Amino acid sequence: MRPPIAFSRLGYAYVLASCVLLLTGGCATVQTDPLSAWNDGKVKQEIVSFVAKVTTQGSPDYVPVPERIATFDNDGTLWAEQPMYFQLIFALDRVKALAPQHPEWKDKEPFASLLKGDVKGALAGGEKAIVEILRTTHTGMTNAEFEAIVREWVATTKHPRFGELYTSMVYQPMLELVAYLRANGFKTYIVSAGGIEFMRPWTERVYGIPPEQVIGSSIKTKFELRDGKPVLMRLPELNFIDEGAGKPVGINEHIGRRPIFAFGNSDGDLQMLQWTAAGAGVRLMGLVHHTDAVREWAYDRRSSVGKLDKALDEAQAKGWTVVDMKQDWKVIFPFEKK
């Protein structure tokens, strides 16, 4: 269904109107800036101009509502990813929680190092160590059991630098951008290398993005009857890696339409941006460039987390939208406004 009001003109007139109000005969309108955490400038202008073009009926660039698909990377794009990907922190926390049931871990890597507090030593085992940690902490239970564990963790665990819940470590300007697109008839999706079941328990509450619009990496699951009751068991086997060239594949599998708007922050998002750019008509491809070492972190080409190198070159060559976090964002995190 079309939203009742198309928010389409340039400028920041934002009409707060709901169908309910219309039904009861009134229509409250409030002029306010839906992107108030963005500083005025080129990037904000590009976003507003793009939305105006695709939502203006009769414009040559008009895009019908069902085709207004926007995809967002999660780590480093919607929420922070330092000092390491939050799902990895979750996994390390789970190792500690499970350790009493696994006395053998005292002599087994990567667990032995981890339990001594030596994260670096544990991760020195590379991909093999990480897979072993994920297998132990993310599989061998039902999906419902895993969801409960994630819900508990995000409700209680705080970020070491900021002392806030991880779900508060989201970017205020991006929350506004996602809501702004939705108010303009877009369907907003997450397309993340993170685990699909790690994100779904909280993305609707935090971003307004429902579980059916979350695309992520996944392990295989198996339908079983346990005492006659159906469950989905989480198997120790990878199903899909939603990263790099996997992102267009995941987008096609889940959405079956090409986005007209996509935002990422690292080389793992490059193919999603290329796939978005390759469609007909106007489109917006964006990157969050982490340039603010004071309010957040500054990193790009040489970072082991969220490395941004090739995608930055391609963005500059092709005139994609590049957010300079330090310059473009008035506020980084919602809790700064407290």
Add this chain to the structure above:
Amino acid sequence: MRPPIAFSRLGYAYVLASCVLLLTGGCATVQTDPLSAWNDGKVKQEIVSFVAKVTTQGSPDYVPVPERIATFDNDGTLWAEQPMYFQLIFALDRVKALAPQHPEWKDKEPFASLLKGDVKGALAGGEKAIVEILRTTHTGMTNAEFEAIVREWVATTKHPRFGELYTSMVYQPMLELVAYLRANGFKTYIVSAGGIEFMRPWTERVYGIPPEQVIGSSIKTKFELRDGKPVLMRLPELNFIDEGAGKPVGINEHIGRRPIFAFGNSDGDLQMLQWTAAGAGVRLMGLVHHTDAVREWAYDRRSSVGKLDKALDEAQAKGWTVVDMKQDWKVIFPFEKK
């Protein structure tokens, strides 16, 4: 967003109202039966009563709009599946179309039999023969190329018995049911063993179900740059079989919520119905039983297509809704109304 009007009371009052009408100040209401192709009786009553319960605010059975998920099998549930699954007919047509480029097929099964018009002989090779036919006809091209082939086929090819396009071989009562659920705030999904990319080019036009709400079997695809232009190549490798115990897995992967309403017609839908039934609160599990040899086809426990045996037993034991096509459907196909 909530639909502007909740269609919630018992009976068939159906308000044809759109937001546009509301915005322009008028509101046309027409009393009509949204399920007019259904005969009055137990099954229709079960459906209407279920929808009334979950949409009535303040009812103990009320379900918020985002959780109103309905899933439908396709072959034999939304469209016909005789004399064989339509996608198999499509594949056989493609073999004939491709034969001039493959002189070697004259001596190679299953192609040799097929090209002589001996479908039964070709399919005598069992699963191996079918996989070979699908590999040849469904892979080795881009997704966009495959989509164009499907669009052409559904626009031109007619069913041997009825002389109608395959996309006209859909069940009028089920079209009404899908629309009725949507008008009541449900998100309607297809969950089919058929190929996801075989369905997506036409499900929105025919059922009002957009590509992102189609779940089906799939082959692996690969993102590639071809002369600098991104494409998704269709690989000769299975990705997922959305049948039987695969259906709850597919539902979880794509939707991440449990349906409260599900409809199928064969044993391949049993686990989807069990998964739906296992949630809390009221739910409706339904089966289309093909009982009308005159207007459609009559088949169940012994059929090689759409076999309905265990699921029928379980439906009867558990009091699920079973549609007797001959008794319950006033009209089968939309073209009967011509």
